[in-house]
Amino acid sequence: MRTRDWQAMVRWLLSPEAGRVLGMNRRNLGYVYPCNPRRFLPLADDKVLTKEVLVRAGVPVPTTLGIYRHFFELRRLGEDLAPHEEFVIKPARGRGGGGIVVVAGRTGASWTSISNRVLTVAELRRHITDIIFGVYSSELADAALIEERVCQHPELEDLSPLGLADVRVILLRDRPVLAMVRVPTRKSEGRANLHLGGIGIDIDPDTGRTGRALHDRLEVRRHPDTGAVLSGRTVPFWEEVLRVSRMAAEAFPLKYIGIDVSIAGTGPMVLEINARPGLEIQNVTRRCLQALLVKRGEQS
Amino acid sequence: MRWNRDFSFRLVLLALVFLPLTLMGYKIFVLRYPLDVLLPTVSYRVDLSLQVDGHGGDVSVATFLPRSDYRQIIDEGQNSSGTFLFSLDSEGENLVATWTESNFSGHHNILYTFTVSPRYVRYLLPAGLKIPAFYPAAFTPFLESTPGIQVSDPLIEETLQQILPGELPDISTALIAIHRYLQDQIENRDFSGYTDAVTALKLGEASCNGKSRLFAAFARKLHLPARLVGGVILEQGSKRTTHQWVEIYVNGHWVPFDTVNDHFAEIPANFLTLYYGDLVMFRHTPNINFRSLYKTTRTLGPRPELQDSLARSPLTILNLFGLFEQVGISRKLLEIILMLPFGALVTAVLRNVVGLETFGTFLPALIAAAALETGLWWGIFGFLIIILLGAAAQRGLDALQILHAPKMAILFATVIILMLTMTVAGLKLGLIALAHITLFPVAILTLTAERFAQVQAEHSFAAAARRLLMTVLAVAVCYGVMHSSVLKALVLVFPECLLLIIACDLWLGKWVGIRASEFIRFRRLLQKEAP
Numbered sequence: 001m002r003t004r005d006w007q008a009m010v011r012w013l014l015s016p017e018a019g020r021v022l023g024m025n026r027r028n029l030g031y032v033y034p035c036n037p038r039r040f041l042p043l044a045d046d047k048v049l050t051k052e053v054l055v056r057a058g059v060p061v062p063t064t065l066g067i068y069r070h071f072f073e074l075r076r077l078g079e080d081l082a083p084h085e086e087f088v089i090k091p092a093r094g095r096g097g098g099g100i101v102v103v104a105g106r107t108g109a110s111w112t113s114i115s116n117r118v119l120t121v122a123e124l125r126r127h128i129t130d131i132i133f134g135v136y137s138s139e140l141a142d143a144a145l146i147e148e149r150v151c152q153h154p155e156l157e158d159l160s161p162l163g164l165a166d167v168r169v170i171l172l173r174d175r176p177v178l179a180m181v182r183v184p185t186r187k188s189e190g191r192a193n194l195h196l197g198g199i200g201i202d203i204d205p206d207t208g209r210t211g212r213a214l215h216d217r218l219e220v221r222r223h224p225d226t227g228a229v230l231s232g233r234t235v236p237f238w239e240e241v242l243r244v245s246r247m248a249a250e251a252f253p254l255k256y257i258g259i260d261v262s263i264a265g266t267g268p269m270v271l272e273i274n275a276r277p278g279l280e281i282q283n284v285t286r287r288c289l290q291a292l293l294v295k296r297g298e299q300s
Numbered sequence: 301m302r303w304n305r306d307f308s309f310r311l312v313l314l315a316l317v318f319l320p321l322t323l324m325g326y327k328i329f330v331l332r333y334p335l336d337v338l339l340p341t342v343s344y345r346v347d348l349s350l351q352v353d354g355h356g357g358d359v360s361v362a363t364f365l366p367r368s369d370y371r372q373i374i375d376e377g378q379n380s381s382g383t384f385l386f387s388l389d390s391e392g393e394n395l396v397a398t399w400t401e402s403n404f405s406g407h408h409n410i411l412y413t414f415t416v417s418p419r420y421v422r423y424l425l426p427a428g429l430k431i432p433a434f435y436p437a438a439f440t441p442f443l444e445s446t447p448g449i450q451v452s453d454p455l456i457e458e459t460l461q462q463i464l465p466g467e468l469p470d471i472s473t474a475l476i477a478i479h480r481y482l483q484d485q486i487e488n489r490d491f492s493g494y495t496d497a498v499t500a501l502k503l504g505e506a507s508c509n510g511k512s513r514l515f516a517a518f519a520r521k522l523h524l525p526a527r528l529v530g531g532v533i534l535e536q537g538s539k540r541t542t543h544q545w546v547e548i549y550v551n552g553h554w555v556p557f558d559t560v561n562d563h564f565a566e567i568p569a570n571f572l573t574l575y576y577g578d579l580v581m582f583r584h585t586p587n588i589n590f591r592s593l594y595k596t597t598r599t600l601g602p603r604p605e606l607q608d609s610l611a612r613s614p615l616t617i618l619n620l621f622g623l624f625e626q627v628g629i630s631r632k633l634l635e636i637i638l639m640l641p642f643g644a645l646v647t648a649v650l651r652n653v654v655g656l657e658t659f660g661t662f663l664p665a666l667i668a669a670a671a672l673e674t675g676l677w678w679g680i681f682g683f684l685i686i687i688l689l690g691a692a693a694q695r696g697l698d699a700l701q702i703l704h705a706p707k708m709a710i711l712f713a714t715v716i717i718l719m720l721t722m723t724v725a726g727l728k729l730g731l732i733a734l735a736h737i738t739l740f741p742v743a744i745l746t747l748t749a750e751r752f753a754q755v756q757a758e759h760s761f762a763a764a765a766r767r768l769l770m771t772v773l774a775v776a777v778c779y780g781v782m783h784s785s786v787l788k789a790l791v792l793v794f795p796e797c798l799l800l801i802i803a804c805d806l807w808l809g810k811w812v813g814i815r816a817s818e819f820i821r822f823r824r825l826l827q828k829e830a831p
Contacts, residue, residue: 026812
């Protein structure tokens with residue numbers, strides 16, 4: 001190694017504050033730990049609790065059709081679900097989209113999932129039992145949340161026919177800092193998470209127009225499964241998306257969060273709040289979070 | 301509030317650095333601890349294997365075992381001779397081990413293991429030293445003529461006249477002349493049999509024993525006490541060959557000479573002394589077939605003699621060994637326990653500075669510690685087998701859809717069965733190192749197998765395998781650090797180092813830099829950022 005490299009290395013070890021890119025260490029030490037007190041973390045990790053906070057604050061969320069915490073409640077599952085054709089079953093404390101079943105229609109006494117699987121009441125009951133047993137949450141017990149299926153805005157349905165796309169907004173102290181669109185693919189099995197194979201698309205924060213897209217860390221122009229062009233589109237209700245995220249953040253005691261907003265035909269809805277939002281958004285938007293967060297900190 | 305927290309953090313950090321450094325300085329500059337104690341030294345583990353084939357009747361096998369002296373420290377002697385009765389006797393200066401068995405037939409392998417920490421010794425012979433006219437009576441045997449060392453043979457005197465003409469040489473001149481003569485005029489031959497002094501001289505060639513007897517004969521003729529020494533030259537690997545050299549009594553010291561390998565008044569560190577006198581290495585009853593083998597393993601280790609000299613100081617951990625041994629904790633185990641904080645620090649650095657994603661924070665350090673007996677490669681091999689098969693079992697159990705706690709119980713049992721199987725397989729296949737796999741931390745391996753299966757289910761096998769590979773890498777780095785004899789000696793002599801380790805951990809806990817792996821992940825952004 002040359003002297004210059006050594007000097008750079010020593011500088012890196014001794015004054016790590018210099019960079020503009022946000023790394024895992026600084027995300028945790030500089031933002032997650034001080035902004036998100038441990039006692040409030042369950043509010044983000046448990047979807048039932050998240051919803052309670054959001055509904056109280058008037059933030060739009062998908063309508064809850066039922067919550068199951070105990071096995072005896074499952075006896076009336078058939079009657080409970082009888083009026084519904086489309087709904088989603090989620091584990092309250094699931095991770096990475098595991099255990100989510102999306103029901104898209106009904107044939108006689110049973111339902112069909114979006115992957116065209118026929119689901120009887122007995123099968124749904126069995127799945128919910130698994131959720132309550134904590135199979136999807138690596139905990140001893142969990143709750144199953146049944147809510148209305150969000151039918152996404154036609155604009156987004158065209159962009160993302162393989163699952164619900166969402167907008168991930170990073171907020172520091174209730175103000176949006178950076179945002180991207182996340183689009184599920186066949187590889188990600190309907191989930192929008194980037195590390196599972198979802199596509200991340202940059203958004204111009206002023207206009208809501210989509211820009212460069214990244215799939216598996218490589219730049220792509222088109223959706224790998226459908227061929228739909230990803231950039232140059234307008235995210236519907238963009239101003240509304242930002243307003244809703246701000247509202248949600250104000251209602252939440254956590255101050256460094258990533259909010260996942262999906263957009264229905266009627267407007268945006270908050271689906272999930274993440275207390276440890278990922279860093280890949282920097283590669284998608286090609287913007288350095290640390291620099292933006294520092295600027296954001298100076299404003300307040 | 302904020303200032304307060306920063307201030308107390310700095311205060312604690314300062315104390316954790318300052319206190320141990322002060323104590324170390326006190327030990328080095330005031331108590332004058334020898335810093336050599338930190339340098340590793342070569343030591344050897346010797347497995348002496350004696351193979352006996354008998355056909356009935358009483359059997360007895362005897363050989364010499366080494367004793368600790370001024371230049372070799374013998375430790376951890378261990379006999380495993382099965383049904384053969386083992387006994388130790390002193391014969392003069394020598395230690396004789398005898399194994400006996402009555403009415404023995406069939407094949408038997410006697411194993412005796414010990415470690416040697418030897419050192420190189422060289423003597424400076426002062427010029428002009430006169431050969432003494434009288435010695436105490438105890439030296440008579442070292443001046444006598446024997447059937448093998450024919451001091452009074454005319455040929456000895458005649459040759460001596462040739463190589464040392466003139467009257468009464470001084471000791472150093474005489475020994476140089478004899479040494480040179482044997483080194484240059486008597487050719488080295490690889491005989492394994494017995495050669496007496498005169499035969500070696502007449503033939504002009506001899507192996508180590510003939511040369512040593514001839515040296516002794518010349519020396520005794522000049523009225524210098526001489527004795528033969530038997531031993532083994534320690535070299536990595538297995539050998540049957542033993543070695544002999546000679547010692548001359550000069551000015552109150554027995555000074556070693558080896559004219560086969562040209563060592564004048566010096567003895568290399570790897571010469572293991574086993575006995576003194578013109579004796580044979582192995583004696584056995586004639587009713588058996590007998591074979592012997594010395595297997596030597598060279599290792600770098602701490603310096604026990606220097607450590608022992610420091611053991612009296614209350615400021616080291618060395619004096620605690622005895623205490624811990626009372627509860628069955630061996631010195632080796634204690635040493636490796638003391639190294640665990642180093643391993644944990646290394647893992648923390650690998651995770652937070654390098655950015656390796658490992659399974660667990662302590663797992664690499666624990667596996668590295670457990671690999672003490674298996675060695676790194678067999679340790680990693682066993683670790684991989686257990687995790688991969690354990691994870692496969694977990695996936696199978698997932699398919700059966702059973703509850704979590706019983707599932708973990710089954711996985712736990714599976715891991716234990718796997719480990720026992722590997723131990724038995726290791727013993728059957730003669731892979732003793734692999735057999736030590738049983739010492740691995742079972743609970744942590746079980747949890748790791750579960751985590752592997754989880755990552756595999758949530759992401760992919762490739763992701764789980766990548767993580768396992770990084771864990772193995774961390775294990776290897778931890779192993780390198782934790783088995784460093786310098787660090788081991790450091791923490792034994794300066795246990796306050798553990799506070800420095802905590803200080804490093806603390807500093808690392810506030811380090812917010814970009815991880816090395818993130819340099820790759822965000823390279824485009826970082827390139828853009830650079831001026």
